[in-house]
Amino acid sequence: QKEVEQNSGPLSVPEGAIASLNCTYSDRGSQSFFWYRQYSGKSPELIMFIYSNGDKEDGRFTAQLNKASQYVSLLIRDSQPSDSATYLCAVYNTNAGKSTFGDGTTLTVKP
């Protein structure tokens, strides 16, 4: 079992819909959780991060964290074709100095 698992995808949603990206992790010592977006052939760029249980909103993006269930998600509202990319979930155990990335979920937003 992988340490960080993301829904395998690819995920396809129509323009204007909500895209839901999920991530589960196995290390209970993990403290911080980051979502990165990676366009094909490019480097990852930060979307947002979350440390505490609950929701965190930033524009059209909402990150949700449930440490008891070891689950973190990213919701993208009003999806746009420019959101089409691979989304990487990154989990950090800062006490252990460890970072683990999921394999990513590829999202396609169709006009």
Added chain:
Amino acid sequence: NAGVMQNPRHLVRRRGQEARLRCSPMKGHSHVYWYRQLPEEGLKFMVYLQKENIIDESGMPKERFSAEFPKEGPSILRIQQVVRGDSAAYFCASSMGLAGVETQYFGPGTRLLVL
């Protein structure tokens, strides 16, 4: 304020040659991380360095791979006697402090192709 810089962006090597990948962190960042990404896969941690010190190299193959971050100059990831399986994108990320406490910023990557 320049971001993380990596060079070369593309590198072609024949089997058995050496590959040297360079990473200059963002100004003010003293923490450097190297990751490898195979096609259709996520980022795999290789090594974490601070100036002149290797903090964690648990993700780096024990043979043929080495990394350094000297007091002056960029961080270097060195792959000796490359094999076809080394073909991948290698990303460097830097942060002001420990990743996860501070945000990592990624460079554009070096795409290594071994013929």
